[in-house]
Amino acid sequence: MIKIGLTGGIGSGKSTICEVFKVFGIPVYHSDFEAKILSDTHPKIIKQLCELYGNDIYSGKFLDRKKLAAIIFNNKAELEKVNAIIHPVVFDHFKQWAAKHIDSPYIIKEVAILFETGADKMVDKIITVSADLDKRIERVIKRDNVCKEDVEARIKNQMSEQEKINSSDFVIYNNSGPVLAEILGIHEQILKLSKKTI
Numbered sequence: 412m413i414k415i416g417l418t419g420g421i422g423s424g425k426s427t428i429c430e431v432f433k434v435f436g437i438p439v440y441h442s443d444f445e446a447k448i449l450s451d452t453h454p455k456i457i458k459q460l461c462e463l464y465g466n467d468i469y470s471g472k473f474l475d476r477k478k479l480a481a482i483i484f485n486n487k488a489e490l491e492k493v494n495a496i497i498h499p500v501v502f503d504h505f506k507q508w509a510a511k512h513i514d515s516p517y518i519i520k521e522v523a524i525l526f527e528t529g530a531d532k533m534v535d536k537i538i539t540v541s542a543d544l545d546k547r548i549e550r551v552i553k554r555d556n557v558c559k560e561d562v563e564a565r566i567k568n569q570m571s572e573q574e575k576i577n578s579s580d581f582v583i584y585n586n587s588g589p590v591l592a593e594i595l596g597i598h599e600q601i602l603k604l605s606k607k608t609i
Contacts, residue, residue: 413517413605414509414533419540420572421565422554424548428540429521431594438512442530444520445508446501450474459496460506464586498528505533516605526570526578536604538597539579541572542586 416441417432419425424487429439440522450456451473464482468475472585483490505520512518519538527532542550544566551562581597 412509412513412515413535413601414529415517415519415563415601416521416534416537417519417521417523417540418575418579419542419585420569420575422521422545422549422562423540423542423572425516425521425523425540428538428583428585428594429519431591432519432598435598437517437598438515438517439518439519439521440505440508442501442505442520445495447474449504450497453500456496456500460493463492463496479609480547494528498530502533504531515603516606517589524569526575531578536555536566536581536601537579538583539572539575540583540585541576541583544572 417429419424426441429441433439434523450460457469460474460479464479468478470478474527479493482492495588509518520534521532522528522530525534525537531537551557551565552559555562583593583597583601
């Protein structure tokens with residue numbers, strides 16, 4: 412089984428691309444989604460975040476994400492502390508999930524900060540989803556109901572699109588045109604690779 416990392420900047424359309432791979436029967440692990448669930452439920456994460464920021468970092472049974480965001484926004488040291496707590500648990504969870512899909516020709520791990528967290532070392536091939544900056548900003552404004560300045564600030568905190576492309580095996584350009592042919596081409600290439608590794 413081949414492990415594929417799928418990444419891309421905010422607003423590039425990673426989730427939409429993943430839905431197409433799912434139609435082809437490929438299992439997809441959504442790292443951000445799973446990280447949110449684990450942050451609310453995993454005893455180790457809850458204990459360490461409470462030790463770091465106090466019990467009120469949780470509101471009832473759920474992590475107070477607004478409070479945490481205020482702490483780590485524009486504070487790299489605090490962000491790194493939080494990542495050091497959450498990411499190892501997500502890595503372990505992904506390994507357990509991957510073991511359940513051992514019969515699939517390949518699986519996809521969708522993660523926004525693939526390179527930044529070292530998750531690129533856990534996969535065999537990497538797909539970057541790319542889109543024009545204006546298109547990305549437009550999508551995020553519409554999706555998250557935020558202002559342009561907020562989106563631009565979030566983009567500045569991410570690794571550049573070009574750096575991701577340079578470190579990837581495949582690139583999907585997801586602007587306004589259809590991308591099904593691109594995705595299908597990559598799917599077929601990975602299937603061929605998976606047959607070679609059997």
